[in-house]
Amino acid sequence: MAAVMPAPASSRLLMSGNEAVARAVWESGVKVAAAYPGTPATEMLEVISTYPDLYAEWSVNEKVSLEVAIGAAYAGSRSFCCMKHVGMNVASDALMTLTLTGVMGGLVIAVADDVGLSSSQNEQDSRYWGRFAHLPVLEPADSQEAYDMTRFGYVLSEKFQVPVILRMTTRINHVKGLVTVGEREAPGAAGFKKDPARWVMTPAGASKRIPLMFERDKALRQMAEASELNRLEAGADRRVGFIASGPAYMHVREAFPNAPVLKLGFSCPVPVEKARQLAALADQVVVVEEVEPLVEMELKAAGIEVLGKDILPRSGELSPQILKPAIARLLGEPVPETTVAPPMQVFPRPPTMCVACPHLGVYYTLSQVKNLTIAGDIGCYTLGAGHPWNALDTCISMGASMGVALGLDKGRGEADKDKRILAVIGDSTFMHMGMQGLLDIVYNKGNVTVLLLDNRAVGMTGGQNNPGNGYDIHDNEAPRIDFVKLVESLGVKTERIHKVDPYQLPVLFKTIREEVKVPEVSVIITDQPCVLTKAYHKLKPYEVAEDKCTGCGNCIEVGCPAIHVTRRGKEVKASGREVDLAFVRIESSVCTGCGLCLQPCAPKAIQHHEPVSPIKLVKAVEEVAQ
Amino acid sequence: MSANTNILVVGIGGQGVMTATEILAEAAIALGYDAKKTEVAGMAQRGGVVSSHLRFGDKVLSPQITPGTADVLLGFEAAEGLRWRHMLRPDGIALMNTARLVPPVVELGLFDYPEDPIADMRKSGTRVVAFDATTIALGLGDVRLGNTVMLGAIGDHLPFPAEVLLEGVLKRFQRKGEKVVEQNRRAFEAGRAAAKGA
Ligand SMILES: Cc1ncc(C[n+]2csc(CCOP(=O)(O)OP(=O)(O)O)c2C)c(N)n1
Numbered sequence: 056m057a058a059v060m061p062a063p064a065s066s067r068l069l070m071s072g073n074e075a076v077a078r079a080v081w082e083s084g085v086k087v088a089a090a091y092p093g094t095p096a097t098e099m100l101e102v103i104s105t106y107p108d109l110y111a112e113w114s115v116n117e118k119v120s121l122e123v124a125i126g127a128a129y130a131g132s133r134s135f136c137c138m139k140h141v142g143m144n145v146a147s148d149a150l151m152t153l154t155l156t157g158v159m160g161g162l163v164i165a166v167a168d169d170v171g172l173s174s175s176q177n178e179q180d181s182r183y184w185g186r187f188a189h190l191p192v193l194e195p196a197d198s199q200e201a202y203d204m205t206r207f208g209y210v211l212s213e214k215f216q217v218p219v220i221l222r223m224t225t226r227i228n229h230v231k232g233l234v235t236v237g238e239r240e241a242p243g244a245a246g247f248k249k250d251p252a253r254w255v256m257t258p259a260g261a262s263k264r265i266p267l268m269f270e271r272d273k274a275l276r277q278m279a280e281a282s283e284l285n286r287l288e289a290g291a292d293r294r295v296g297f298i299a300s301g302p303a304y305m306h307v308r309e310a311f312p313n314a315p316v317l318k319l320g321f322s323c324p325v326p327v328e329k330a331r332q333l334a335a336l337a338d339q340v341v342v343v344e345e346v347e348p349l350v351e352m353e354l355k356a357a358g359i360e361v362l363g364k365d366i367l368p369r370s371g372e373l374s375p376q377i378l379k380p381a382i383a384r385l386l387g388e389p390v391p392e393t394t395v396a397p398p399m400q401v402f403p404r405p406p407t408m409c410v411a412c413p414h415l416g417v418y419y420t421l422s423q424v425k426n427l428t429i430a431g432d433i434g435c436y437t438l439g440a441g442h443p444w445n446a447l448d449t450c451i452s453m454g455a456s457m458g459v460a461l462g463l464d465k466g467r468g469e470a471d472k473d474k475r476i477l478a479v480i481g482d483s484t485f486m487h488m489g490m491q492g493l494l495d496i497v498y499n500k501g502n503v504t505v506l507l508l509d510n511r512a513v514g515m516t517g518g519q520n521n522p523g524n525g526y527d528i529h530d531n532e533a534p535r536i537d538f539v540k541l542v543e544s545l546g547v548k549t550e551r552i553h554k555v556d557p558y559q560l561p562v563l564f565k566t567i568r569e570e571v572k573v574p575e576v577s578v579i580i581t582d583q584p585c586v587l588t589k590a591y592h593k594l595k596p597y598e599v600a601e602d603k604c605t606g607c608g609n610c611i612e613v614g615c616p617a618i619h620v621t622r623r624g625k626e627v628k629a630s631g632r633e634v635d636l637a638f639v640r641i642e643s644s645v646c647t648g649c650g651l652c653l654q655p656c657a658p659k660a661i662q663h664h665e666p667v668s669p670i671k672l673v674k675a676v677e678e679v680a681q
Numbered sequence: 682m683s684a685n686t687n688i689l690v691v692g693i694g695g696q697g698v699m700t701a702t703e704i705l706a707e708a709a710i711a712l713g714y715d716a717k718k719t720e721v722a723g724m725a726q727r728g729g730v731v732s733s734h735l736r737f738g739d740k741v742l743s744p745q746i747t748p749g750t751a752d753v754l755l756g757f758e759a760a761e762g763l764r765w766r767h768m769l770r771p772d773g774i775a776l777m778n779t780a781r782l783v784p785p786v787v788e789l790g791l792f793d794y795p796e797d798p799i800a801d802m803r804k805s806g807t808r809v810v811a812f813d814a815t816t817i818a819l820g821l822g823d824v825r826l827g828n829t830v831m832l833g834a835i836g837d838h839l840p841f842p843a844e845v846l847l848e849g850v851l852k853r854f855q856r857k858g859e860k861v862v863e864q865n866r867r868a869f870e871a872g873r874a875a876a877k878g879a
Contacts, residue, residue: 067710069703069706069707069710069716069718173721197717197744226719226744226745229719229720230717230718230719230744231703231706231716231717231718231719232715232716232717232718232741232744233710233715233716302743302744305742305743305744306742306743308742308743309742309743310743374743374745374747375743375745375747376747376748395748395749395767396749396766396767396805396806397767398748398764398765398767399763399764399766399767399801399805401760401761401763401764401795401798402760402784402786402787402792402793402794403786403792404693404728404729404730404784404786405729405784405786406694406727406728406729407727407728407729407784407785408727409727409728435727438727442785442786442789442791443785443789611785611788611789614785615785616728616784616785618785618788619783619788620783620788620790623790635790637788637790639788644824
């Protein structure tokens, strides 16, 4: 993204949590920021990259991004890294030893939990990493706190030479609220100081660092106990006291304005003594946290009587409307009758592929080939599991299509002996974690046909640049990976590698049909860009000649959202079989002329749309009027 | 806390729902209110359901609107109004674009699109003002004016004068020149009139 002039200090701005963190990162004088995209964290780095005087990069995966940030922090500079919750699973190998070396320059790692799974493959609670890796966790409850805690995170990080986890959730990352911003400071880099005992983690070196980590735990706990970020708020209605963090705190304050509350901002290590103080002044204590009962279990282990997930949901988002009845039940009060009308039953609107998306051709083709088992991966192309294609059989984690496909091949039972195994993976996912899996297929002589869907962008998260499209985060030219060469050097035979235009259905069909029959690994690379990126060029739109459409419905099977049914009917075939008819039109105003729907149209009823100029329209109206 | 104004803007990904809510939020902030804006937007860019919550007042805590407490529902698509009408308070008002955007699952014959979602809303007791923002925009010379028509529609249903919102809308188009600003002014006024007329 292009650089912008940062707003002056003291401005009050409407900012998302992501924008607030980005501002704080810039103000803190961070020198290096690295990330791999992932909802809801993506905008943090996107916005950071618009600030001057720092280095920002899209890394190929979260582990690499964390390692880049670690290197910068070792060099004595402040650094930043962010990711969605599942990203930390990928980065955790580095994290778990980083905790032993610690850092020189401050390092804040922002992790965004998709509570409620608005766009993720699972729901997980990143606060565990604080416990697992012995790191402090800060939990903002709104944009202002996201800003404040990021600033504080660098102070904390440098005070204890410890990386700090900023735990966010979708309701922080994507909620916009008012933020008062401040002045930028620019701490100089201390410089890398050689110190093998500190930076080279061998068994001997690492074991000496473990006791230091325990000492740090103690010091951090003391700091958490004293921190203003963990605030005891008095309240007159002492029947129930609450302990809450993140967005849950806002819901508690909204639902129970008069209750005493321990607001946790510096939530790991848990300030047990503060919790004891709250317990002493309230009849009962309820811990309200998203999503796991982490604080609850730790307080129970410390001998403090609290309630939590025994009365509150164990997964998904909390809200005042969930909290109020739960607490009413706890107090034996009548549960507030809801006067609200129940939601109406309306058809679902699952996410669709875009008009003219190059993946449409791939999935239409896959839906027409029989006898396939298709290991899928994560990206826009995961939508191929849905209607009308139903052409994706597994999806688990990024890059998994490779290993899963090999496992499906090697583990096949008698019933599957003639099944063809395919793997479908996007360009970004391939570079993130798929390459190693392909190497494994080659090395272990797997019989898998890989479809590498190169749309030259990280489509799912908004079309970010990657090493496959030759542009860096600022849209400047960067070295561009050649997938054919890459795949070849991983050991796939040259004659088993095909580059195919996914809009050419017959070629795609023939290539897939032939390659699945070859009992060794093949890679078919599609090469048309994501329609949401600059690389895509629109073509002349199409329309349906009404008099020619026979209602066969073949075009609908392509799955393009520009095709609409105008009327339905029935036809009795010569065989006596009754078939459903669906006559269609193309919404020419959104059609970009990819030509996919043309290809299965038997009566050739789809033709270029000739737009009528407004002048002609006016004239036509005038003629009618005369 | 009941003094907060709750506005729910709904539609589908790509319609500009989130931007419209942001413009509303900025107008509220310009008047000194505290405000929070949040979306329930699964993969919004891909034609999915988008509902954008705006709450403003002296102090806003939870960003989400509790079902049954929205003051105004601004609907960019007819069936989406039906999907979200339970969010309105009993005497709240729905300002509905009559545009129908039919998703592929309906075209495939797997689900039905309601015959007349606006009538269904009314039948269920919701106070609805409906208008065709797309046609209004086309009449003014550009479909893209539809979102300004929608913002105009809510202009007289806010606890502050429509002019404050109008100013915020026009500011967004300043860079595009006087002609575009003028077009948007007319679109806003047309939306205002449409929401009054019914
Ligand atoms: C570990 C991890 N990091 C990030 C994500 C978020 N994410 C989902 S799909 C995707 C990339 C998709 O890009 P690509 O493979 O090129 O496919 P496209 O969407 O362009 O079709 C990302 C970053 C994730 N699900 N898991």
